[in-house]
Amino acid sequence: MTFTPRIFSGIKPSGDLHLGNYLGAIRQFVPLQDTHETIYCVVDMHAITVWQEPEDLKRRTYEIAAAYIAAGLDPKRSIIFNQSQVMEHAELSWIFNCVARMGWMARMTQFKDKAGENSENVSLGLFAYPSLMAADILLYKSTAVPVGEDQRQHLELTRDIAKKFNHDFRKQIAELGFEEDFFPITETLATGPAMRVKSLKDGSKKMSKSESTSDLATIYLLDDADAVAKKIKRATTDPEPLPSEAAGLESRPEAENLVGIYAALSNQSVDAVLAGFGGKGWGAFKPALADLAVSVLSPIANEMQRLVADRGEMDRILRDGADRARAIAAPVMADVRQIVGFIR
Structure with missing residues (x-):
């Protein structure tokens, strides 16, 4: 099956955007809208795997969407929206929870790093969120994802989930009229060297939006x-x-x-x-x-x-992006329901 060249990527609104986010991700997104269908999401559902103050979550969601546009993304050419407006993300994530294996999730090094010795007390969402990440990507049948080194393991999990779904339901997929795979085996997209920005106070540590030990260590995108x-x-x-x-x-x-x-x-x-x-x-x-x-x-x-000061304009952009995202996601999800045996 031939899939439309389509890119999905997103940033989590769990801290204030900084120079590393811009050089390592956002700036890399802009030229891709010339060569692919591009979907750029603010992944607010991922953010709540750890506690977020609701007002801060809203503010940062607007700020990330505004940063996308300020950096050069065109909301008419790229789909820009926040994840929670398209509930098919959550629905497909649950199905993938039932496709993925516990052992796959347990091997995710980011969970081990974030949970540390406190793994019994972190949220179930933090353990399972790679499944939601796979749903984010595959809901749009994305063929490529621009990812940094810290996300490569999650993309491998996405590929494993796609392969297992395609294998487990190959009979139903064929009956639905698909000659080959239902989900693509998403590739890592090479976007050229992305700068891994370090702390201005300690060159051995990554510049962080949430764990900076000094106000002088991080350049935030909204700094004057x-x-x-x-x-x-x-x-x-x-x-x-x-x-x-x-x-x-x-x-x-x-x-x-x-x-x-x-x-x-x-x-x-x-x-x-x-x-x-x-x-x-x-x-x-x-x-x-x-x-x-x-x-x-x-x-x-x-x-x-x-942009952030004009909430009406930002809400319009995010609603329009969500509507366009849903127009892709809803038919995919309808097919998935039929493939797994849900009564429609």
């Missing part, structure tokens, strides 16, 4: 120009000047992080950046990086603020 510049100028560095090539950044995590941010924001290679700054100190580099970051991020922050 002064805050962005201040955080960069106070970023932890080492006493050595910048090298002239990337190899010289080995064993210098803070230096590697700041140079990598400059390279990503300026769409250059690290070597190209160092060709201009090699031999110079942080007194020259940090102000240049601050100016660059402000020039790139301030227009995004301003547009996000404008």
Whole structure:
């Protein structure tokens, strides 16, 4: 069976958006709307696997949708919506709960990392949410997903669930008129190198939207120009000047992080950046990086603020996106109900 080239991806509204979310994900989404059908979701159902203050959840849902648009996604070309408006996500997730095996879920390293030694007290949703992630992707018969390294295991689980569903119900799928698989075996989409932004205070840790130990460690997308510049100028560095090539950044995590941010924001290679700054100190580099970051991020922050302030417009965009998403999801879900033997 030939599937429409279609991409699904989403961001969880469990913390405030930061530079890592932009460089590692959101910016990567934009060019894909030129080559694929693109569905970009705010996965608010995933967020509540751990406690969220309801008002914060609403605010962050609007902010992520606004960030998508401010970064360059066109809500007329891409489908932009929040997950909870399309309840077929939850319905298909339950069916996948009954397809997936406990052993598959137990091997998910992210659950182990998040639950830690407290696994008996975390929500069932946190344990089962990879099944919901599979439903998010397969509900639209998505052929590819742009994922980071921390999500590759979940995409493998999605592929396993699709294969098992196709195998277990192969007779019913054929009777429904499908010559081959009902669900595609979704591929990982290569979008070019995505910057893995580290904390501005500790280059060994990922920049985080929810676990920052210092207000100066994370650049948030809604930070104003002064805050962005201040955080960069106070970023932890080492006493050595910048090298002239990337190899010289080995064993210098803070230096590697700041140079990598400059390279990503300026769409250059690290070597190209160092060709201009090699031999110079942080007194020259940090102000240049601050100016660059402000020039790139301030227009995004301003547009996000404008959109978030217009709740009527944001609600219209999200409802329209949900309607268009449901137009794809509802027929798929109707077929699934028939395949598994539910009376319609």
